[in-house]
Amino acid sequence: LIQHPMLENIEHLKGHIDWQELEPLATWTGDSIEALWPILLLRQDEGFVRECHGDLKLSNLVRLESGIVAFDCVEFNAELRDIDVISDVSFLVMDLVSLERQDLAYTFLNRYLERTGDYEGMTVFALYYVYHALIRAKIAAIRSLERKNTMDAECDIEEMTFYCDVAREWVNRDRPKLILMHGFSGSGKTWLSQQLLSCMPAIRIRSDIERKRALGLEEQEGSGSGVGTGIYADDARRDVYARLGKLAEALLDAGNNVIVDASFLEREHRRRFRGLAERLGSGFSIVDLRAQRDFLERQLRERDRAGRDASEADVAVGGHQFEHADPLDDSEANVAVPVEMDETVDADAIVRALLETQR
CATH class of the missing domain: 3.40.50.300 (P-loop containing nucleotide triphosphate hydrolases)
Structure with a gap:
């Protein structure tokens, strides 16, 4: 179930980030899961949870003459690709926003919504967006422990901090x-x-x-x-x-x-x-x-x-x-x-x- 990997991200990051900085994200994640749980289950019942790409990020996209094509989906683990479609969408949006291409992120997101009509998916979009940002932070933190070179480890910690900031900026958006x-x-x-x-x-x-x-x-x-x-x-x-x-x-x-x-x-x-x-x-x-x-x-x-x-x-x-x-x-x-x-x-x-x- 989705709450386990979401909360696991927080647990991994506890050893790398001051709790005062991490606690607001931890509290927001826990509160959001609790508040949105009925909607998450409803979307599963309505067929929005199905086989997706599972790792829809910019490095897994290629531009061909026929258009942009996704490749290298998560083939080794069905659980990681049997997800809510809005989770796949949120990952690519987060990746684009983190690279300061908000324009492309929202062009893609809006076109997805116009084509599918899945505006209800935006109710849980923020939860998945923050989840994917914290996955990136967790991976960077784990990688830093495996480095033999101190400078490489420091770069990983900087990346971890960056993606925590990406998550935090989304949570702390101005009133709509x-x-x-x-x-x-x-x-x-x-x-x-x-x-x-x-x-x-x-x-x-x-x-x-x-x-x-x-x-x-x-x-x-x-x-x-x-x-x-x-x-x-x-x-x-x-x-x-x-x-x-x-x-x-x-x-x-x-x-x-x-x-x-x-x-x-x-x-x-x-x-x-x-x-x-x-x-x-x-x-x-x-x-x-x-x-x-x-x-x-x-x-x-x-x-x-x-x-x-x-x-x-x-x-x-x-x-x-x-x-x-x-x-x-x-x-x-x-x-x-x-x-x-x-x-x-x-x-x-x-x-x-x-x-x-x-x-």
Whole structure:
């Protein structure tokens, strides 16, 4: 069972690290296992624990012409590769973050979540992330004892300390922030949120993908919907915002920054999400995307011709939005970061503004 190797990491490190430094990680690990135990078992029952790679790190990936391929899985021990899929994912994310490639880590993590819909896995993600960081620390500590060369042993101890710091930084993250993308179809919400998720970093939830997932449709599969019909009908729109709210709450509760990629043209939906952030004690901001109507219509036509986007909103849908949208009120404008999308966009500057924006 997973709690044994997690607690074993702590036991191995006791002889190498001052207990005052290790105790917070030990306490956090024990408390997390206890709190998440029912969810860990539920994920096993639901089939998320299965044969995986078992050692999904950068040194076990190779780029071929056909794409990136994983190799050298754990073949010698079935128990080490029969794990929760989110554990495999968390190892690669931790490896990338430790090498200061947060951008790649969150691009990979978000794409995994969008493809699989396993947002519930983020509830236990932090536990596995810290677990893999402490495995790296434990291995370095054990290796230091086997060294005959003092300098090599000292390097191992430095590596052990480094990975303990990686774990500690994750545990001590700032309070999460909820960010709403706000803008008409074609304004570039998905493009901009892609830049922001790797800079902040954050988990993004896309309304275009979730509304299709609810209907059993693939990301780029057409539904034949028009203005006010199918996936754009009033009841379907209410359902998708309810789904987005449920996912956002779980992600925030697990300590993640969250970007909700939806139009949020109705004040009712914006107020509901702002209330969620206030209830959870999370930060709250709105990214207000602005553009001229001819720019939006041009973007919608180009997107429709390309046929590579999950959104099916066309010029007719965009026109309907213009007629029925609720503008931001004063209280919303106070927490909004305006972005002129028909000008050069500086994602880093937007992130800085978001982090400075108060509720």
